[in-house]
Amino acid sequence: MEFLATGFFEEYIVPKFNYWIYVILMMIGLFAMITKNNLIKKLIGMAIFQTAIILFYVSIGVKAESGIPILGHEQHHAIVEEGQPSSEVIKKDKFANPLPHVLMLTAIVVGVSTLGLALAISQRIYRSFDTLEEDEILDQLRPGGHD
Amino acid sequence: MTEHYTVLILLMPLFGALVTTLLGRERQNACWLTALICMATSSLFAIGNIGRILASGSGELRYRMGGWQESRGYEVGIELRVDMLAALVVAMVVLVGFVNMIFSKTRVAGEMKDKVSFFYTLKQLLIVGLCGIVMTNDAFNLYVLIEITSLTSYALIAMGNRRAALSSFNYVIMGTIGASFYLLGVGYLYIKTGTLNIDDISLRMQHQYGEPSLMIAFALIMLGIWIKMAFFPLHGWLPNAYSYAPSMVGSFMAPLMTKVMVYVMLRVMLWLFEGEYVYSGRLVWGELIVWMAIIAIVAGSFLALACTDIKKMLTYLIVAEVGYMVGGAWLADGAGITGSMYHILSDAAMTFCLFLAASIVILRTGDHRLTAFTGLFRRMPLTMTGFTIGALSMVGLPPTCGFFSKWYLISGGIDVGHWSYVAALLFSSLVNAVIFFRIIERAYLGKLEEVGNESLPLDADGGPPMTLDRVPYSMLLSLLIASGSVLLVGIYNETLVGWLKAAIPSL
Numbered sequence: 001m002e003f004l005a006t007g008f009f010e011e012y013i014v015p016k017f018n019y020w021i022y023v024i025l026m027m028i029g030l031f032a033m034i035t036k037n038n039l040i041k042k043l044i045g046m047a048i049f050q051t052a053i054i055l056f057y058v059s060i061g062v063k064a065e066s067g068i069p070i071l072g073h074e075q076h077h078a079i080v081e082e083g084q085p086s087s088e089v090i091k092k093d094k095f096a097n098p099l100p101h102v103l104m105l106t107a108i109v110v111g112v113s114t115l116g117l118a119l120a121i122s123q124r125i126y127r128s129f130d131t132l133e134e135d136e137i138l139d140q141l142r143p144g145g146h147d
Numbered sequence: 148m149t150e151h152y153t154v155l156i157l158l159m160p161l162f163g164a165l166v167t168t169l170l171g172r173e174r175q176n177a178c179w180l181t182a183l184i185c186m187a188t189s190s191l192f193a194i195g196n197i198g199r200i201l202a203s204g205s206g207e208l209r210y211r212m213g214g215w216q217e218s219r220g221y222e223v224g225i226e227l228r229v230d231m232l233a234a235l236v237v238a239m240v241v242l243v244g245f246v247n248m249i250f251s252k253t254r255v256a257g258e259m260k261d262k263v264s265f266f267y268t269l270k271q272l273l274i275v276g277l278c279g280i281v282m283t284n285d286a287f288n289l290y291v292l293i294e295i296t297s298l299t300s301y302a303l304i305a306m307g308n309r310r311a312a313l314s315s316f317n318y319v320i321m322g323t324i325g326a327s328f329y330l331l332g333v334g335y336l337y338i339k340t341g342t343l344n345i346d347d348i349s350l351r352m353q354h355q356y357g358e359p360s361l362m363i364a365f366a367l368i369m370l371g372i373w374i375k376m377a378f379f380p381l382h383g384w385l386p387n388a389y390s391y392a393p394s395m396v397g398s399f400m401a402p403l404m405t406k407v408m409v410y411v412m413l414r415v416m417l418w419l420f421e422g423e424y425v426y427s428g429r430l431v432w433g434e435l436i437v438w439m440a441i442i443a444i445v446a447g448s449f450l451a452l453a454c455t456d457i458k459k460m461l462t463y464l465i466v467a468e469v470g471y472m473v474g475g476a477w478l479a480d481g482a483g484i485t486g487s488m489y490h491i492l493s494d495a496a497m498t499f500c501l502f503l504a505a506s507i508v509i510l511r512t513g514d515h516r517l518t519a520f521t522g523l524f525r526r527m528p529l530t531m532t533g534f535t536i537g538a539l540s541m542v543g544l545p546p547t548c549g550f551f552s553k554w555y556l557i558s559g560g561i562d563v564g565h566w567s568y569v570a571a572l573l574f575s576s577l578v579n580a581v582i583f584f585r586i587i588e589r590a591y592l593g594k595l596e597e598v599g600n601e602s603l604p605l606d607a608d609g610g611p612p613m614t615l616d617r618v619p620y621s622m623l624l625s626l627l628i629a630s631g632s633v634l635l636v637g638i639y640n641e642t643l644v645g646w647l648k649a650a651i652p653s654l
Contacts, residue, residue, distance in 0.1 A: 033320055046323050053327050057334055100337070103287055107330065110294045117298055118319045121305045121312055128309035137313060 018059035025052035039122045039132045043115060050111040054104050061100035069098040149199060152192045153210040153227050156237055157278050159189040160244070160271040167267040175263045179252055182267045186245040186274070193238040200234050206649055207231075209284075222344035228284035231650040232488055235643070236281045236410050239495050242632075243402055244274045250503060250625035251395040254510070258393045259306060266306065270399070273299040277407050286333045286419070287343045289411065290326060293375065296407075297322045300400055304392040314387035321384040325374030332367035335360055336419075345419050356424050365425075368415055376408035378473055379443030382466045386450075389465070390458035394506035397458065402499040405465055406491045409472045413488065416476060417652055426479035436477045441571040443470030448578035456515045457505045460582065461498070464541065467575055468494045474568050475556045481651065483559025486552055488647045489640065493540070493548030496636050500537035500629040504530055507618050507626060520586050521593035529623055531590055533630040538583035540633045543576045548637035555644065 013020060025048055032045025071079070122132060129137045163185030167178045200208060207230040215224025229237070248270075259266045276296030283289050301322070305315035337343060339360060340351040355361060377385040389401045416425045426433055447467025454460035472494070475487030507530050512519040524531045540549035553572060560569040636643065 030324070033324065039316060042320060046320060049327055050323065053331055053334070056331065060334065060338055100334075103343075106287075106291055110291060110298075113298055114294070114319065114323055117301055118316065121301065121316050121319065124305060124312045125309070125316060128312065141310065141313075 018056065022052045022056040022059070025049075025055065037134050039125065039134060040119075043118050043122065046118070047111070047115055050107070050114075054107055054111070057100045057104045057107070061097040063093060063096055066094055066096045069095040149195070150208075150210070152195045152199060153208055153229055153282065154212070156189050156192045156196065156241060157275055157282070159185045159192065160241075160274045160278075164268045164271040164275065167264050167271065170264055172261050172264050175256060178264045178267045179248070179255070182271055183245070183248050185271065186241060186248050189241045189274075189278075190238070190245045193234070193241045196229060197231075197234045197238060200229065200231055201646075208234075221342055222284075222347055225288055226284040226344060227282045228346070229282050231646045232410070232413070233281050235492060235646070236407065237278050239492055240274060240277045240281065240403055240407065243399065243495060243499055244270070246499075246625045246628050247395065247399040249621050249628075250398065250506075252621045253619040254395055254622075258395065262306065266303070266395075269299045269303050270396075273303065273400075277403055280407055281410060284345050285343050286336065286345055286348060287330075290330050290333060293329065293411075294326050296404070297326060297375070300396075300404065303396040303400070304388050306396065307391050307393045310387070311391035311393070314384070314391050318384040318388045321374055321381075325371045325381075327371070328367050328374070329371030332364045332369075332371065335364035335367070339364070345414075349419055349421065352420070365415075365420055368419075369412070372408055372412045372415065373473075376405045376412065376469055376473075377466055378469055379439065379446055379466060382443075382447075382469075385466065386459055386462040389462045390456065394509065398499065398502035398506050401462065401465060401502050402495040405469050406472075406495045409469065409476075409487070409491055412473070413476055413484070417484070422479075422652065433477055433479060437474050437565060437568055440470045440474030440477065441567055443467065444474070444571045444575045448575045452578055452582060455517055457509065457517055457519070457586075458502075458515065460517070461501055461505060464579070464582075465498060468498070471553075471556055471572065471575075474571075475559055478559045478563050478565060478568065480559045480563045481648070482555055482562050484651055485644055485648055486555030486557075486559050488651075489548075489555055489644055490552035492643065493552040493633075493636050496629065496632045497537050497540040497547070497549055500533060500626065500633050501541065503622070503626045503629050504534035504537060507622050508534070510622075511618055517586055517589070520590040523590040527618070530618065530626060531587075533626040534590075535587055536630040536633050538579075538587060540637070542580045542583055546637045547633050548640065549633075551637055551640040551644075 029045045029047070029049030029052060033042050033049065036042050036045060125137065126132055129140055131137060131140075163182050166181045166185075170178050170181065196208070200206060207228060210227040210229075211222075212225040212227065215222075217223065251266075251270075255263055255266060273296055276292050276299060279292035280289060280296060283292060297318075301315050301319050304318065305312045333343070336348050336352070339355060339358070340348045342348055342351065352361060374381045385405075389397045392400065416422065444467050447463050447465075447470060451460045451463035451467065454463060468490070472487045472490050475483040475490065478484075508519060508523065508527070509515055511527060511530075512523075536547065540547035543549045543553045545551070553576065557569050557572055560566070560572070
């Protein structure tokens with residue numbers, strides 16, 4: 001535990017907190033996808049995996065002491081009057097970066113459709129194999145070559 | 148009008164996809180006709196696009212979606228960028244889609260039952276995705292388009308039998324891991340540069356090339372793309388997915404998906420990052436990757452040799468071919484990169500040809516195994532001619548395109564003195580020769596004893612018009628177009644390579 005005393009924690013864990021969280025979540029998801037035998041558990045792992053990346057993106061748009069990226073009443077008026085927004089009226093440090101969040105809206109849609117499709121496929125698998133356990137499915141497939 | 152050609156290539160199949168959904172399951176012929184017309188117009192636009200690039204001095208076309216102009220040095224909108232390489236790959240995608248649409252006509256009702264309109268919708272969406280991947284100039288859009296392509300292909304593969312559903316599930320898992328790694332890499336690039344436009348990223352990265360975070364981004368993006376293109380140790384999903392998929396789907400996806408992902412890899416290596424960064428000493432793994440490619444070539448060839456199922460064998464050959472292209476791209480040599488680009492086109496042509504021929508043979512004989520080819524030259528002369536042209540191209544005999552692409556790749560290997568890569572290519576040619584001459588010999592000299600497998604699944608449907616080979620005209624026509632393209636791409640290799648060379652940014 002000596003490395004903790006030398007500022008390891010302050011240097012590597014605290015400032016990069018969001019990265020640690022996403023890496024850990026991603027590894028949990030990857031672990032589930034690779035090792036789980038049940039197809040639905042694999043899909044849960046996949047959802048965790050994708051969510052980890054969404055969290056990563058959301059966290060990089062955050063700035064300290066910033067608000068939502070919507071113009072206030074007086075700022076809007078200033079723009080209408082001046083025509084061109086000046087950097088005094090609109091301080092960009094006061095707004096969180098909206099772009100990563102918008103990107104993640106798309107990524108969430110992609111993630112949901114992937115999950116939906118994968119669930120539909122696993123339903124098909126269940127109908128034809130009567131099980132969702134991977135080893136049992138492979139057992140059923142083993143004796144015959146083609147079907 | 149002509150400046151909109153670029154986006155119209157994308158919009159035609161998208162429009163067609165909407166129409167085929169609305170037409171519904173009852174009007175199968177109308178669905179087919181809509182899809183065919185959309186693919187045909189899209190092909191015309193793609194060819195027009197090549198002409199426009201040749202006419203333009205800069206050698207590239209840019210199209211701002213919705214007319215968003217750049218502001219303060221940043222691209223704010225979504226941009227399409229087409230250079231000669233992109234234009235050729237797009238033309239390849241839509242032409243393969245068009246010919247495959249002709250091929251599907253008579254089979255689709257039999258294999259898809261009541262899902263005919265969905266099949267056409269998904270297939271056109273897949274083409275939209277592939278064209279988008281090739282043309283977009285936005286790193287995040289590339290992710291979305293990769294996922295559109297993957298989602299439609301998962302669904303199309305799962306339309307097959309129960310084995311197809313299982314392999315599609317595995318593909319979902321692997322494909323999602325791949326796409327997520329790519330997305331993560333793009334996230335790092337966004338942190339470092341604050342933009343998503345590929346040219347802007349490239350420009351803003353130049354002064355930070357030494358930083359480890361960019362190396363991580365590059366590694367993550369590469370890993371994601373390799374999973375998607377089935378580079379050897381990551382190829383697990385491909386053979387089952389493509390061989391159990393319905394024949395119209397497999398014959399269409401096998402030539403396109405992996406090749407388009409190879410294109411993305413080249414795009415990332417040479418345009419997003421620069422050749423100087425990728426090949427310089429900062430990334431010491433260049434040599435390692437060429438070795439991985441060698442392993443991929445050798446392993447793919449061996450696995451193909453061991454197969455007794457024709458489609459499985461072809462899919463393992465794709466794994467080997469991906470090795471060719473990755474190796475050529477990482478040789479850090481002009482000839483190698485050109486060879487890799489040219490091989491995208493030629494491999495698509497020959498894989499398409501072989502898959503169509505194999506689908507026709509399986510359909511006609513009802514047999515997946517290589518023994519199905521016994522004595523086929525007499526019964527199906529035209530199909531076997533098409534198959535032989537594809538096979539000769541795989542082996543690498545002139546004047547087929549396989550010979551010329553291998554020639555460029557080998558000369559790249561000789562230029563940098565990477566003899567083991569050259570040896571791997573020659574080895575793979577020999578294995579292909581063994582594989583295909585075994586089949587051709589059986590087909591040419593083999594005696595057909597039992598007339599028992601004359602059972603024709605096609606006749607059961609009331610019988611579409613039959614040709615000499617007793618397969619529908621539409622299938623035979625598409626096979627002959629495909630085998631013709633194998634020869635054409637080979638004969639005009641100098642023109643194509645000249646165009647491609649002009650597209651490569653200087654190393």
